[in-house]
Amino acid sequence: GAMRSRAEVDATLQTAKLNPAELLPAVHCLNFAPQAGPGECCLLQLEPGLCAELEAGSSLVIRGEKDEQAVLCSKDKTYDMKIADTSNMLLFIPGCKTPEQLNADQASYDIIHSQIAGFSNNYWELRRCRPKLKKLRKLLMEDPYEGPDSRKDQTLTFSKYTTEDLLSLIQASEEEILHQLQVIDACKIEGYWRILEFDYEMKLLNHVTQLIDSESWSLSKVPLRTCLEELGSLEPTEMIEHTLLSYGRKYVDDAGEVYFEMNEDKICRAIAEMLLKNAVKFNLSEFQEVWQQSVPEGMTARLDQLKGLALVDKTSRPETIFLLKVEDLPEDNQERFNSLFRIREKWTEVDITPYIQDLCAEKQTVGALLTKYARSSTQNGVKVYNSRRPIP
């Protein structure tokens, strides 16, 4: 229809018995835009910080395949998205001015014809969540790198992922993805992110630890240059360096030489995994003996190094130990607890903590998780946790 005139606006004011003297001179005549309809536009409620990020020019990305619940990712955080309904009608109006703006503006407005761009009775709410990173490892495990001699890599199998691929498939922010790639010791080979096949990784580690032993180097001062020189004929130098980076802390001395301080806990842990991998369970004391003999000279193998990797069964006679990797367990909270209770009916807090620590949301404690997903009781004077209901 035709746009409203000043005369029509004044007539309406008169009919409404409003005194123009009590009003600001400007009036907004609100019309629905020709294409205005629910569904074209929607509202996203922003958590603190996101507004500033958008204004600074950052993008937000919605990620999720058909079978996944959509998440919103900023540069470094991940949020669950949920629709919130309101009983009210929300209209969004470009170019609508507030009284403050009208008073501050020197230009004198008369009629501002504003178009309502869209309307809705719901909006997306965001809630910060843990990034969904389990899929990252799953994707990279589709085709672990077995070394340059492996015939597998020469065939054109395309279960290989670039950074861009991962960004479009993983429901997490870029920073969270890159950080996780570092945590799982992934490396980039020919532009693709790869995880090393376990046996190949152990083979590389073994080369390094053997060399440290034969050269009698201090475990906290392993020279990069010599490693590459001595081992370069056996394995690609990038792989040697990757092993040192994964199992040591890099530093540079005053002379500019690169050294590594080897990570005792991580090396002992890897060797334990190697030993436990091939048995359903081990006699605990036998295992501890073999394990200590297998770790490099100067290192001490301790059970507390195996948190989240292996579990000791103190109820069996003799005591046994078996491999249980937290990264093999479900990512969803309820499913994680279900699988843990299937493995063992009752858990002490000390035993279960390494297997639920990663479920804690920002500022959430293990205690809070246990209160929510488990029931506590006392057994032989010790507090234990079991499932709230029968496990399917």
Next chain:
Amino acid sequence: LARSGGAGGLAQWVLVELQGEVEPRQSGELAGSLLGDLHYTREGVPVLIVGHHILYGKVVQLEKPFAVLVKRGAGESGPAGPHTHYTVTALIKTKLLFKTRPKPIITNVPKKA
């Protein structure tokens, strides 16, 4: 979600929140039709005249601003398959909340000038 380009920053829009539903005056679509006149008193109170009703509201600075997303339809196929693109078109930091019950304008017929 791409940020909509444009000179300078993102556009700032305003949200108007009304109780209940808005229905078209004549039976027909809302699109293109008039909603009403929005005035402000000198004290800054928003006054909305919709049909035969006067609504008084208040200006609220939103604790959690909104982003307005516009759907752009199917995007290019990637390894994840085709996905919908949303573009952030504007930010909303202010809303005009009309919660009071509308006061009916008692009259016969609105005068036309």
